[in-house]
Amino acid sequence: xxxxxxxxxxxxxxxGRAYEGSKLSDEMTRAGAIVExxxxxxxxxHIMTGSVVSIKTxxxxxxxxxxxxxxxxxxxxxxxxxGIWANQVINEDTTGIGTPSFKGISCNIEPAPGKKVLSPQExxxxxxx
Amino acid sequence: xxxxxxxxxxxxxxxxxxxxxxxxxxxxxxEIVEVENACTIGTRKFFSSNELDDRVQAPMIRKNGKLVxxxxxxxxxxxxxxxINADYxxxxxxxxxxxxxxxxxxxxxxxxxxILDNTASVCHGPxxxxxxxxxxxxATLGEIKARADVIMYVGSNPANAHPRHLSxxxxxxxxxxxxxxxxxxxxxxxxxxxxxxxxxxTDFVQVQQGKDFELLSAMRAVLKGAExxxxxxxxxxxxxxxxxxxxxxxxxxxxxxGMGLTQTIGKHRNxxxxxxxxxxxxxxxxxxxxxxRGHWNVCGANVVFTWQTGYPYSINFARGYPRYxxxxxxxxxxxxxxxxxxxxxxxxxxxxxxxKVSSEWLGKIPxxxxxxxxxPTTLIGDVVFPAAMAGIEAEGTGYRMDAVPIRMKKVKxxxxxxxxxxxxxxxxxxxxxxxxxx
Numbered sequence: 001x002x003x004x005x006x007x008x009x010x011x012x013x014x015x016g017r018a019y020e021g022s023k024l025s026d027e028m029t030r031a032g033a034i035v036e037x038x039x040x041x042x043x044x045x046h047i048m049t050g051s052v053v054s055i056k057t058x059x060x061x062x063x064x065x066x067x068x069x070x071x072x073x074x075x076x077x078x079x080x081x082x083g084i085w086a087n088q089v090i091n092e093d094t095t096g097i098g099t100p101s102f103k104g105i106s107c108n109i110e111p112a113p114g115k116k117v118l119s120p121q122e123x124x125x126x127x128x129x
Numbered sequence: 130x131x132x133x134x135x136x137x138x139x140x141x142x143x144x145x146x147x148x149x150x151x152x153x154x155x156x157x158x159x160e161i162v163e164v165e166n167a168c169t170i171g172t173r174k175f176f177s178s179n180e181l182d183d184r185v186q187a188p189m190i191r192k193n194g195k196l197v198x199x200x201x202x203x204x205x206x207x208x209x210x211x212x213i214n215a216d217y218x219x220x221x222x223x224x225x226x227x228x229x230x231x232x233x234x235x236x237x238x239x240x241x242x243x244i245l246d247n248t249a250s251v252c253h254g255p256x257x258x259x260x261x262x263x264x265x266x267x268a269t270l271g272e273i274k275a276r277a278d279v280i281m282y283v284g285s286n287p288a289n290a291h292p293r294h295l296s297x298x299x300x301x302x303x304x305x306x307x308x309x310x311x312x313x314x315x316x317x318x319x320x321x322x323x324x325x326x327x328x329x330x331t332d333f334v335q336v337q338q339g340k341d342f343e344l345l346s347a348m349r350a351v352l353k354g355a356e357x358x359x360x361x362x363x364x365x366x367x368x369x370x371x372x373x374x375x376x377x378x379x380x381x382x383x384x385x386x387g388m389g390l391t392q393t394i395g396k397h398r399n400x401x402x403x404x405x406x407x408x409x410x411x412x413x414x415x416x417x418x419x420x421x422r423g424h425w426n427v428c429g430a431n432v433v434f435t436w437q438t439g440y441p442y443s444i445n446f447a448r449g450y451p452r453y454x455x456x457x458x459x460x461x462x463x464x465x466x467x468x469x470x471x472x473x474x475x476x477x478x479x480x481x482x483x484x485k486v487s488s489e490w491l492g493k494i495p496x497x498x499x500x501x502x503x504x505p506t507t508l509i510g511d512v513v514f515p516a517a518m519a520g521i522e523a524e525g526t527g528y529r530m531d532a533v534p535i536r537m538k539k540v541k542x543x544x545x546x547x548x549x550x551x552x553x554x555x556x557x558x559x560x561x562x563x564x565x566x567x
Contacts, residue, residue, distance in 0.1 A: 006338050006339070008321070008338060008393075009392075010286065010289075010290075010388060010389075011286065011289050011290040011388075012289050013169065013170065013288075013289045013292065013325075016169075016170040016289065016290065017169060017170050017173045019170075019481075020143070020170060020173045020174040020177050021173070021174070021177025021178075021180055021183045021184075021501075021502045022177070022180075022183060023478065023481060023502065023503070023504045023505060024183075024503055024504070024505070024508070025183075059484070059485070059486075060485050069322070070325075071322040071323050071324050071325070071327075072322075072323065073323065074321060074322045074323070074335075074338075077321055077322065077338050079322065082482065083481055083482075084480065084481045084505055087481070087482070087483060087484055087485055087488065088485050089485075090484050090485075091484070092461065092465055092484035092485070092486045092487065094456060094459060094461050094462055094465070095396060095456075096456040097254065097255060097258055097396060097397055097455050097456045097459075098246075098250045098251075098254050098442075098443050098455035098456050098458075098459025098460075098461060098462055099250060099251055099252075099254050099255055099391065099392065099396060099455075099459075099461075100251065100392075100461055100483070100484045100487075101392065101393075101394070102251075102388070102392040103338070103339070103388070103389070103392045103393045104338055104339040104393050104394050120481070120505050121505070121508060123505070124480050124488075124505035124506075124508045124509055125508060125509065127480065127488050127489050127491065127492030127493075127509055128492045128508075128509040129492065129493070
């Protein structure tokens with residue numbers, strides 16, 4: 001089962017707390033490696049809060065955990081807190097003004113049981129080749 | 130029990146609200162033991178200065194693929210050499226440090242002919258472009274607190290990103306002409322999600338994601354008496370008319386906006402539309418517009434850059450004089466095009482905030498990082514400097530989101546003598562660059 005969604009990113013209070021000095025912690029992974037989905041969309045995907053999902057866009061793929069959105073209803077809109085996981089799938093197009101497109105990216109979400117959610121260290125170190 | 134010193138009227142170095150009523154208690158071990166009045170994120174930031182395991186504690190340079198500790202002079206020398214040897218270096222960050230360090234950063238950029246950019250290029254850069262296009266009517270947060278009776282947040286969720294904004298400046302606070310606080314104010318929230326801010330609103334309008342320009346334009350059309358379709362951007366015509374009537378009848382209205390407008394399709398054109406809506410509203414009532422600045426001193430970065438170079442961000446010193454062209458000289462553009470061949474990142478974490486392709490290029494070029502904490506960016510740096518936390522371990526000036534400068538206090542020492550302030554580190558690099566070039 002694959003769900004087509006419109007992906008947006010932004011701040012959350014948990015992500016904000018983890019950003020202050022704990023960017024390499026498990027707390028950061030718990031706050032940032034998530035996607036908030038509308039409960040109806042989760043039912044369609046047959047997943048629950050905590051299920052591992054893969055998010056694919058034209059710009060990359062990332063493995064995160066789905067959670068039931070505290071800001072629902074927003075059917076068809078998926079939300080990842082701004083951070084290193086969101087960056088793996090956002091649109092780098094700066095549309096000629098320098099600002100990448102962090103919101104409004106079409107994505108495919110599907111359950112990915114057993115796949116590993118990477119830590120911030122693992123993602124960062126993958127850039128240092 | 131040792132002596133505990135209390136510091137009052139401290140300023141919080143987290144977000145652009147720069148709350149200046151913080152009370153801190155510091156014990157004899159140089160640890161902050163109590164934080165009063167700050168929000169949950171600000172409190173966390175103050176306490177993070179104590180967490181030595183999360184701090185960079187000594188200068189480091191990369192040897193055989195691994196970061197190893199070194200002394201400050203070696204690190205300064207290495208950083209200066211990287212900048213001198215680069216053809217097209219990038220100096221980026223500056224938004225979580227104080228104005229003095231920003232000014233030295235500009236001098237260093239000019240000296241090495243660098244691209245100079247701050248974090249506005251990934252947040253409110255489009256706002257600056259729009260304001261350069263169509264202007265903006267503004268006010269200080271004090272005016273808003275005293276007078277505003279209609280408060281709008283568009284594409285902004287301060288309950289999560291600026292947690293004390295509503296209670297301290299805009300909505301719940303009692304003001305000189307708003308003695309009953311929230312009882313005399315209306316809160317309108319426009320967002321594609323039913324956010325924590327929307328849950329507090331008197332009116333919540335759920336706009337379709339990416340259709341902000343359409344909705345703002347429809348509101349302008351209604352204001353001018355034109356007909357609009359039955360539904361625009363997922364919002365019913367009646368609701369838009371009702372909203373516009375509330376706005377027209379405000380005594381003092383304020384439109385705050387955030388990344389919901391600047392990072393969505395349309396970007397600076399969304400802000401153009403919001404500014405023009407506010408301009409039109411001023412034919413009926415008093416309205417102002419204010420961006421919700423994120424980092425505590427990103428406004429300062431724009432102010433200091435502008436006063437010293439003439440331009441707020443995306444500046445190129447390659448020809449020895451400043452040139453400005455967002456989209457060409459912005460950090461992400463030169464990283465995505467793989468043009469830059471070295472970078473100095475100060476008080477910022479692009480690996481956590483830039484698209485993947487930009488991070489990939491940062492990983493391939495010599496990278497100097499100045500940061501108080503361990504971050505994904507310090508992990509991949511080639512020269513890493515520990516820094517004192519500006520606003521906690523170093524004093525200086527910050528600019529609030531309304532461009533009001535506020536003096537930040539120093540309440541404790543950095544964890545050890547290896548740890549200098551951002552300004553001191555940049556001054557040492559600048560001095561070394563000049564020495565090596567002689």
